[in-house]
Amino acid sequence: MAGVLVYSTKQGLALELISAARKIDETVWAVSINDDNLAQALAAAGARVFKISNPDLTVADTGAVAAAIKQVLDKVNTDVVLLSSDRRGKELAGRLAQVIGAGCLTDVTAINVEGSKIECQRNALGGATIATQYIEGPKVIAIRPRAYEAAGAGNGSVEELAVEIKGAAIKVIDFKPKAADTVNIEAAEILVAVGQGLSDEAKLTDIQDLAARLGGEVACSKPLATDKKWLSEERIIGLSGKKCKPQLALLLGISGQVQFTVGIRDARVIAAINTDENAAINYMADYIMQADLHDVIKELNEKL
């Protein structure tokens, strides 16, 4: 094992990977694809960067990216690759693992080096449990965004690398940016989270009002963002959303399925308001109120 190779299309996440890689080995190799700024930033954080510039290579083509990274791995002779577990990274993880005959773990929240083993933690059974696993043989490990701090300044280098790519199998015909929601619910001290118990979209203003009074942020369960589209996906708490640890989480009309609770179980105080006395969320709460959330919000907004 000679070092660790890291790759992400996003600069912030790639810098986090460098921090994670340093827990495994001092030597950190990195790859940038058609992105000079990324190459410079990674070198400035101490990585030895292979800069690939090839107009035939698009990061949207997972197969081609995996083939390119394989060519880098042939040069550096390491069998440990860290990717970011954002959507691009997760999609690439399995493909790259297959190309290099590696085992693959995604959505890893922490790594610990125990002798020659790299022990990885990840949610299992939909989030009901935390599994600690390690891979024997070559490894592709995709690490959850913000599991590690971005690496600080270091002394790296940039080397250009030509790769051979078969004709692109995938054509990107358009990209439609999402309306930016820059909220960071992971950093909030107070979260007011709503679920499908909320009767209609118009009532969201009351929730926003309450969050503002408490000095917190609005968050939600997944269906509110992905099915109903009432809030942005940035605000989802849970397995496919964010893992939060606020001082206070006020949970309104959320049933408490495991894929949700995995994202909030590190909160210091949880208060749950639900009309169902037997809602699963009650077992996860410090304070349980069986009531209609709409009445409770109204009263809270009057009294705060």
Place this chain on the structure above:
Amino acid sequence: MNIVVAMKQIPDLQQIRIRNRKPVLDGVPAALGIIDKNALEAAVLIKESQGGKVIVLSAGNEEVEETVKEALAAGADEAFLVLDDELDGADGSVKALVLAEAIRKIEDVGLILFGEGSGDNYSGQVGSRVAELLGLPQVGYARSIEINDSSAVIVRSLEDGDEIIEVSLPVIVNVLGDINEPRIPSVTQILKAGKKLKEVLELEDLAIDLTGLPEINMVSNLAPETDRKQVKVSSVDELLQALKTEGVI
């Protein structure tokens, strides 16, 4: 053109209990992955407008033969199953080899759909591995799929925006849970499901070598300790008082 949908049998997560921080899986009924049902619905919608067959593909233990009926009732025409106890809980690298080899045996496949992640493991790697094994292009996190003759236009939803992709068939697509609302089969459909064609193979019927694969070892698998007060409050005033005492408001 036929459409293959890969669906995984998982334990019904809502019914898993935790004892001494360990998950108790005994007696927990089997179900099909939730997002895999979205993949099936996407396939059935395409079939309804374009024709062809929807073939559900699953690798797992003997129980899958029963579990898969739900998919046959919800619109799949046939099932292709590889059943072996060894496949229960097998790693993604093993399952990918099995699924890829099974797909090679199915005729005229234009589209192969996967879920974005399986319900229990949610690792999102099996579809990508199968794509590599079959040498096919792949598009993950799809929120819409449109087929035009020999190509597809797929919207891949990323954190910061939607990427519109054109790709020629056959292609592997991993769908998002919000691509559609899966239909609930009617009683007649459930009754008819038992009669639909099922091709059942065993591991040894496939020409694959499962030796020398990377191994994933489990050190521990525990529920986090939860120690919540679970105090019932009966009024907003009581709630506010409690939160003040906690020092959080």
